[in-house]
Amino acid sequence: MEAIRVEGGRAITGEVTVEGAKNSALKLMAATIMAPGVNTLTNVPNIADVHVMGKVLKRLGASIAVEDEHTLRIDTSAVDKWETPYQLVAQMRASTAVLGPLLARFGKAVVAMPGGCNIGARKIDMHILGLEALGVKFDIDHGNIHASTPNGLIGATVTLDFASVGATENLMMASVHAKGTTTIDNAAREPEIVDLANLLNEMGANIKGAGSPVIEIEGTEGPLHPVTHRTVGDRIEAGTFVAMGGLVGGPVTVRGFDPRHLGLVLKKYELMGLDIERLPDGVTVSRARPLTPTDIQTLPFPGFPTDMQAQTMCLLALAGGSCVVTENVFENRFMFASELQRMGASITIEGHHAIVHGVPGFSGAEVKAPDLRGGAALVMAGLVADGYTTVSDIHHIDRGYERFVEKLDALGAAVDRVEIPGPVDVTEL
Ligand code: EPZ
Numbered sequence: 024m025e026a027i028r029v030e031g032g033r034a035i036t037g038e039v040t041v042e043g044a045k046n047s048a049l050k051l052m053a054a055t056i057m058a059p060g061v062n063t064l065t066n067v068p069n070i071a072d073v074h075v076m077g078k079v080l081k082r083l084g085a086s087i088a089v090e091d092e093h094t095l096r097i098d099t100s101a102v103d104k105w106e107t108p109y110q111l112v113a114q115m116r117a118s119t120a121v122l123g124p125l126l127a128r129f130g131k132a133v134v135a136m137p138g139g140c141n142i143g144a145r146k147i148d149m150h151i152l153g154l155e156a157l158g159v160k161f162d163i164d165h166g167n168i169h170a171s172t173p174n175g176l177i178g179a180t181v182t183l184d185f186a187s188v189g190a191t192e193n194l195m196m197a198s199v200h201a202k203g204t205t206t207i208d209n210a211a212r213e214p215e216i217v218d219l220a221n222l223l224n225e226m227g228a229n230i231k232g233a234g235s236p237v238i239e240i241e242g243t244e245g246p247l248h249p250v251t252h253r254t255v256g257d258r259i260e261a262g263t264f265v266a267m268g269g270l271v272g273g274p275v276t277v278r279g280f281d282p283r284h285l286g287l288v289l290k291k292y293e294l295m296g297l298d299i300e301r302l303p304d305g306v307t308v309s310r311a312r313p314l315t316p317t318d319i320q321t322l323p324f325p326g327f328p329t330d331m332q333a334q335t336m337c338l339l340a341l342a343g344g345s346c347v348v349t350e351n352v353f354e355n356r357f358m359f360a361s362e363l364q365r366m367g368a369s370i371t372i373e374g375h376h377a378i379v380h381g382v383p384g385f386s387g388a389e390v391k392a393p394d395l396r397g398g399a400a401l402v403m404a405g406l407v408a409d410g411y412t413t414v415s416d417i418h419h420i421d422r423g424y425e426r427f428v429e430k431l432d433a434l435g436a437a438v439d440r441v442e443i444p445g446p447v448d449v450t451e452l
Contacts, residue, residue, distance in 0.1 A: 024445040026415040027428060029405035030437035031387055035271045037434045040305075041261045041279040042068035043093070043254030045423045046330075047215035049117045050192050051222050051254060052076045055097045056083065056124035057199060058226045060249035064095045067254055071422045075115040079107055083121070099249075102128070109135035109166060115422075116145050119189065122170065123196030126159060128246070130172040136163065141394045143353040149190035153181040157194070157201055178203030178242055186211040186323040191238070192219055198240040199228045199247070207238040213324040214284040218255040225250045256280030256304075259330045259396070260424060262288050265308045266334040267403050267431075269297035270341070273309035275434060282306050287327050288335075291317055295338060314338055316346035316381060323352070333359040333400035340368040341407070342381040350375045359397030362390040366404055366412065387412040392419040399424060406436055415443060 043066035053076065055062040067073060069092050077087050077095070084102040087095055105125045112118040112135035125132035137145055147168075151161055154170065156179040162169040178201040183190055191211040196219075198205035210216070212234050220233030226247035232238045261280040268275030269292055282289060282301045289299050289306065296315045300307040316339060321329040329352035336348050340363060350356045360370045360377050366385040371378040387410035392398025398420040405412030414420075417440075420427055431438045 024415060024443055025417055026413045026441055026443045027402055027417050027420070028411055028413045028439060028441045029402055030411050031385070031405055031408040033406070033435055033437045035267060035406065035431070035434040035436050036274055038276040038278065039264050039430050039434060041257045041264065041277065042066065042425050044215055044218070044257040044259070045070060045072055046188070046213070046259070047218040048073055048254045049076045050120045050215065050219045051252060052080060052095070052097065053120040053124050054196055054219060054222055054226075055085070055099050055249070056080070056102055056121060057127050057196065057223075058247040058249045059100045059102070061096055061098045062249040063251040064097065065093065065251070065253045066256070067093050067095050068257065068425045069093060070425050071418070072115050072117065075111060076118065079111050079118050079121060082108065082111065105129045105131055106133035107135060112137050119147055119150065120192060122150065122154075123193035126154065126170060126172060126176065126197045127200045130175065132170045134168045134170070136166050136168055141358060142356045147189070149183055149185065149187045150193045153183065153190055153194045153207070154197055156181045157197060157205065159197070176201035178205040178240070180206040180208065182208040183210065186236070188213055188216065191216055195220065195230060195233075195238060195240060196223065199223060199243060201240070201242040203242055205240045205242070208236065210236055210238045211323055212236060214255055214258060214281070222250065222252045223247070225252060258284035259328065261285065261305065262328070262331045263334050263396070263399050263403070263424070264430070265289070265292065265299075265306060266331070266338055267406060268308040269310050270338055270403060271406050272311070274307055275309070276302070276305060276307040278302070278305035280305060286325060288331050291319060291327065291335070295342065314342035314381070316342040316344040316379070318347045320349035321352050329353055329356060330396050332356060333397045334403060336360060336370070336377065336379060337363065337400045337404050339379045340370065340381065341384065342379075345378060345380045348377040348379055350377070356394075358393035359400055362393060362397065362401055363404055365390055366408055384409060386410060389413045389415070392416040395419045395423045399427065402427070402431070402438065413441070413443060
C-alpha cells in the first residue's frame, strides 16, 4: 500500500506554482454537456477527481482528448445519455454536478444518490428542493434519483437554507434554459462559482450577480456554444502551501492563484504571526515569530474556508497558548485532529468546536489521511515533527493535489512515496 513518508526538520524555501482549482474544473467539465461541440478547458489539474469526472462524461457519450496534461478538449456533441452510474457517484460526490446540465440539455436525468463520506452526510436536499421550484419532478428509486421536467423548466426565486456550493451550481446550470428569470438568494459566493458563471456566460448564458448572495439567470433558448476557458487557480492548494511555508518558516512563494481568493485566510495567518507579501499572482510567506493562537470559525466564502481548517489547525496546534476552531460547514470534519494527537497535539473536541492547546512540537508517527485536506495537513505536520511521519490512505490526497510530493521535494522537504504493508489479513488466526 502506498504512503507518504516525511522526515521532519528540513527548511522549505523557494517557489511553487499551483494548478487550476479542483472545485471549479469538475463543474466546468460538467457544464460542457450544455454546449454541444468541442470545448477546450485549460489549467485543468491532473488529479484523480478530474479523471473520474472524465469517466462520467465519457459514460454519457462525450469524448475527451488530453493535450499537454492540463488541457482537455471535451466533445459533447454525441452526449445522448442522461444516467450516471452509482459506482462513479460513490467514488466522487461531485459527479452530482452533472444533474443541472443534464436537466438543461435533456429535461431529465438519473443520478445515483450520493452516499456520505468521511466528513459528513453530504446530502443534496437543497439541490432537490431548489430544482423542484424550477418544475423538476423527482422520484427516488433503489438509490437512484430520477429527475424529469413534465412541463419544462420554469424560472423561479429560490432561497437556499444554507449557501451550498453544489446546490448553487446545479441551480445556476439548470436555470440557463428555464423559461423566464431564476433568482438564487443566499447563493454561495466562492470564486469557483464565479468561474463557472463566467464559463456559462462565455457559452451564451445570461447570468448576473455570481460572487454575490443573489444570482439572477435569464433563461435563454437553444443550446449554448462551445468555448475555450482557463480554470481559475486553486486557492486551497495555494493555501495549503502558504500554511506549510508559514509553519516551517519559509520564505516560500506560492504562485498561480489570486490572493484575494484567500482574503480572510491571509489576514488570520498574519494575526497568527506569519509574514505575507501579496503579489499579483500569489504570495510570499515567511515566519520569524512564534505562532499566536487565534480563534477560527469556518463559514461559506468570504468566511474562513472549511477546506483550510485542518491545515490551519496544524499551525494552531503549535501556537503559544489555546484557541478554538469551530467547524460550521461539515458535521464531522475533526478526524484530522484525532490523527494529529498521535503526533503529540493537544486538542479537545466539543461538538463542532475544537479547543486547541498549543504544544512545543510534534513527534513523527504513523497516521492515516482521513480526507483530502486532513491528509495534506498530516504531511504538513510531518515537516516539523521529530523523526519520521508516515501518512497512509494517500488516495485521498491524490484526489485533489497534483504532484504533491514532487512539489514539496522541490521546496527542500525530505518527503517521498513509499510502499508499506497493507491491512493485516484477518480472515484467519
Ligand atoms: C464543495 O462541496 C467542495 N467540493 C468542498 O470541497 C467544500 O468543502 C464545500 O463546497 C464547501 O466549500 C467541490 O466543490 C467538489 P456544500 P459541496 O454544498 O458542494 C450540506 C474539498 O476538500 N448540504 O457547500 O458538497 C453539506 O452536507 C471538498 O475540496 C446539505 O445539507 O458543499 C455540507 O455540510 C470537501 N444539503 C454543507 O451543506 C444540500 O443539499 C456545505 O455543503 C447541500 C449541502
